[in-house]
Amino acid sequence: MTDVLALAEHRRGSLRDVSFEMISAGRELADAQGGDLHLAVIGGDVDSFADDLNREGVDAIHTVAEGEEFNHDVYVQAIEQLYAEVAPTALLIPNSVNGLDYAPAVAERLDVPLVTDAVGLDRNGALEVTREMYGSKVATTVEVDADEVVVTVRPAEWPQAEGEGSAEIQSFDADIDESQVRSTVTGFEEVGGGDVDISDADVLVSVGRGIEEEENIELVEALADALGATLSSSRPIVDSGWLPKNRQVGQSGKVVTPKVYIAVGISGAVQHVAGMKGSETIVAINTDPNAPIMDIADYAIVDDLFDVVPELIEEFGGEAP
Amino acid sequence: MKILVAVKEVAEAEDEFEIDGLDIDERYLEYDLNEWDDYAIEEAVQIAEAGDDVEVVSVTVGEERTEETIRMALAKGVDRAIRVWDDTLAGADSLDVSAKADILAAVVEAEDPDLVLTGVQANDDGYGATGVSVAEVVGYEWAAVVNELELDDDTAHVRRELEGGVEELTDVDLPAVLTIQTGINEPRYASLRGIRQAQSKPLDVQGLEDLGLDASVVESPVERTAMFEPESESDVVTFEGDAGEEAGQLAELLRDKGVVEG
Ligand SMILES: Cc1cc2nc3c(=O)[nH]c(=O)nc-3n(C[C@H](O)[C@H](O)[C@H](O)COP(=O)(O)OP(=O)(O)OC[C@H]3O[C@@H](n4cnc5c(N)ncnc54)[C@H](O)[C@@H]3O)c2cc1C
Numbered sequence: 152m153t154d155v156l157a158l159a160e161h162r163r164g165s166l167r168d169v170s171f172e173m174i175s176a177g178r179e180l181a182d183a184q185g186g187d188l189h190l191a192v193i194g195g196d197v198d199s200f201a202d203d204l205n206r207e208g209v210d211a212i213h214t215v216a217e218g219e220e221f222n223h224d225v226y227v228q229a230i231e232q233l234y235a236e237v238a239p240t241a242l243l244i245p246n247s248v249n250g251l252d253y254a255p256a257v258a259e260r261l262d263v264p265l266v267t268d269a270v271g272l273d274r275n276g277a278l279e280v281t282r283e284m285y286g287s288k289v290a291t292t293v294e295v296d297a298d299e300v301v302v303t304v305r306p307a308e309w310p311q312a313e314g315e316g317s318a319e320i321q322s323f324d325a326d327i328d329e330s331q332v333r334s335t336v337t338g339f340e341e342v343g344g345g346d347v348d349i350s351d352a353d354v355l356v357s358v359g360r361g362i363e364e365e366e367n368i369e370l371v372e373a374l375a376d377a378l379g380a381t382l383s384s385s386r387p388i389v390d391s392g393w394l395p396k397n398r399q400v401g402q403s404g405k406v407v408t409p410k411v412y413i414a415v416g417i418s419g420a421v422q423h424v425a426g427m428k429g430s431e432t433i434v435a436i437n438t439d440p441n442a443p444i445m446d447i448a449d450y451a452i453v454d455d456l457f458d459v460v461p462e463l464i465e466e467f468g469g470e471a472p
Numbered sequence: 473m474k475i476l477v478a479v480k481e482v483a484e485a486e487d488e489f490e491i492d493g494l495d496i497d498e499r500y501l502e503y504d505l506n507e508w509d510d511y512a513i514e515e516a517v518q519i520a521e522a523g524d525d526v527e528v529v530s531v532t533v534g535e536e537r538t539e540e541t542i543r544m545a546l547a548k549g550v551d552r553a554i555r556v557w558d559d560t561l562a563g564a565d566s567l568d569v570s571a572k573a574d575i576l577a578a579v580v581e582a583e584d585p586d587l588v589l590t591g592v593q594a595n596d597d598g599y600g601a602t603g604v605s606v607a608e609v610v611g612y613e614w615a616a617v618v619n620e621l622e623l624d625d626d627t628a629h630v631r632r633e634l635e636g637g638v639e640e641l642t643d644v645d646l647p648a649v650l651t652i653q654t655g656i657n658e659p660r661y662a663s664l665r666g667i668r669q670a671q672s673k674p675l676d677v678q679g680l681e682d683l684g685l686d687a688s689v690v691e692s693p694v695e696r697t698a699m700f701e702p703e704s705e706s707d708v709v710t711f712e713g714d715a716g717e718e719a720g721q722l723a724e725l726l727r728d729k730g731v732v733e734g
Contacts, residue, residue, distance in 0.1 A: 162634070162638070167635075223614075224613075227608075246600075247635065248616065248617045248632065248633065248634045248635060249634070251592075251600050251601065251604065251616050251617065251651075252604065252614075252615065252616035252617070252632070253604070254601070254604075255569065255573075255601040255602075255603075255604035255605040255608065256604050256605070256607065256608040256614070258569070258570070258601075258605070259570065259573065259605050259608035259609055260608060264568060264569075264570065264692070264693050264694050265568075265569045265570065265601060265605070266694060267569075267598075267599050267600055267601050268598055268599070268600065279697070282598075283598070283702070284596060284597055284598065284699070285483070285484065285485040285496065285596055286484075286485075286595065287702075288485050288489070288496075288701075289485070289491065289496065289699050289700065289701055289702070290699070290700055290701070290702045291494075291696050291698060291699045291700075292696070292697050292698040293694055293695065293696055293697065294694070294695050294696075294697045295693055295694050296693045296694075296695065297693040297694075333613040333644070333645040334613055334614075334615065334642055334643065334644045334645065335642065335643045336640055336641065336642050337641045337642065337643055338640075338641045339634075339638055339639065339640055339641070340631075340638070340639045340641065341637055341638055341639075342637050342638075342639055343637045353731060354726075354731050354732070378726070378731075378732050379732060386654065386655070387654070389655065390654045390655035391658075392658065396637075402635050402636075403633050403634075403635060403636070403637065404637060405637065406636070410729065410731055411726065411729060411731050432729065434722065434725075435708070438487065439487040440487070440710075441487060441488070441701075442487075445704070445706055445708050446702075446704055446705065446706045446708075447706070448706065448708045449707075449708060449709065450708065450709050450710075450711065450722065450725060451708045451709070451710045451711070452710070452711050452718045452719075452722060453710055454715055454718055455715070458715035459715045459718055459719055462715050462716045462718075462719035462720075463719040463722060463723065465719075466719050466720060466722075466723035467723065467732060
């Protein structure tokens with residue numbers, strides 16, 4: 152057998168985009184191996200999820216009606232049982248926060264090697280996974296010399312599958328041992344309301360760890376003021392308590408799509424880029440010409456922000472602090 | 473109560489670097505405590521400071537150089553440390569997720585902690601899988617990407633930071649492994665006094681045999697076969713000149729785009 156089994160992801164009643172990306176990644180690998188693509192969705196309104204997931208390229212969809220929301224103890228047991236039935240050679244899981252909460256446990260339980268955060272999949276005899284290292288400064292290929300593998304797939308790397316499919320939809324009865332369910336999700340909370348909504352702004356001046364000290368934030372704030380722009384930031388600035396959570400751009404922060412996004416001293420880590428790559432024009436100010444932000448920037452100043460930002464403030468008639 | 477914190481020394485690449493074979497040339501790497509682990513250490517030390525009779529133990533898998541990193545944990549308030557290393561580990565090309573999990577699991581089994589904290593991910597290889605793997609090997613409960621933690625006798629009440637500004641509230645039975653997200657606390661700097669005290673805290677080096685493991689633990693079907701600089705698809709326009717000239721060009725662009733006046 153050379154089949155691929157891929158997991159969909161949903162939250163609070165909706166499938167997440169990554170589910171449709173899993174179809175594209177899974178189809179690509181299934182084709183390379185000459186096998187079928189099976190998709191599984193666990194919990195929530197599985198029947199309506201299955202209808203949505205029935206897109207071109209999917210051969211079979213397995214619905215597991217267990218619980219409303221994600222619970223890793225249920226997922227691990229359900230996947231272990233479904234895996235035994237489908238007998239795939241590759242199990243693909245989203246490299247999402249929830250994916251990272253069950254994929255390693257599943258791999259250990261199945262005693263199958265795990266490779267996380269794949270940005271490319273290829274089969275050349277052995278499975279070759281492309282992933283990144285050192286904060287996306289380099290890429291690596293990792294070869295898996297085993298008959299089976301668990302791979303987590305980086306969100307937003309594969310396109311979302313479209314087109315109507317003709318998959319066979321089957322419900323799978325998992326036998327969940329409740330005594331092994333030792334975690335309980337008790338609720339959800341939205342964070343980061345507050346005074347400004349950075350997702351409304353036309354121009355964002357966004358500050359990252361390159362700013363070094365809390366008191367230097369003033370400098371970038373002065374630039375934002377001079378431009379009539381809104382100030383946002385990467386995560387470390389918020390982690391340090393230098394700006395409130397509602398200013399954070401990225402995977403765990405806000406998704407923004409301004410006309411102009413000026414990234415000041417931001418490296419462009421994948422979780423940051425997830426929140427701003429839809430900006431119309433991206434400008435990077437960074438001393439490192441190889442910083443990953445340069446791959447998505449339209450314009451760049453490769454220079455010290457402490458030299459450039461005061462000049463910019465002056466250009467726009469402001470006053471550097 | 474006993475808390476075990478797994479920490480890792482990570483390599484960071486300089487702005488300009490060269491690749492030598494399967495890794496960045498050693499000359500361009502700098503080593504430091506993994507950012508996420510710093511928050512895990514702080515969380516453990518804060519729990520110890522708030523409660524009576526809490527012991528915090530740190531463990532790392534690494535060569536002698538990594539003692540610098542683990543002394544850092546001791547200087548920040550960890551009580552004692554374990555470094556796992558021997559010739560077999562030194563001879564292994566790299567450790568895959570499962571090998572690391574097996575080694576750390578053996579330490580968990582020997583120490584029998586109530587709580588194990590790790591970082592969400594290591595900043596160099598970014599696997600993000602060690603904590604949950606360890607939990608599964610030792611049969612502990614777990615939670616990944618935790619940005620708030622409250623403990624009572626047999627439960628950890630945590631918040632897990634999901635995507636898009638949504639947090640999940642979850643109760644997890646103890647003993648448990650939690651992977652700690654940055655921002656959960658404010659990691660302290662090691663004080664001079666802390667650094668001095670760290671020198672006299674116990675740092676125990678253990679080999680695979682001490683942990684009841686043999687060389688088979690490092691055998692891995694997962695192997696790095698290439699490293700390369702990703703082909704840049706970027707068509708970035710770089711402004712040239714001194715800072716003033718660069719700023720002038722960017723200003724012109726922003727005026728052209730009509731996003732600023734004047
Ligand atoms: C589950 C998870 C969720 C996450 N969610 C988010 C998120 O929502 N948003 C987010 O941003 N991150 C998020 N992260 C963190 C992310 O991985 C990075 O750690 C973070 O984005 C790095 O921020 P930075 O670019 O400001 O800092 P760094 O990566 O440290 O980059 C600093 C940059 O500044 C440059 N620099 C330094 N000095 C100067 C100078 N004088 N002049 C000009 N440039 C200079 C450097 O060259 C470097 O490129 C998340 C991580 C995880 C694991």
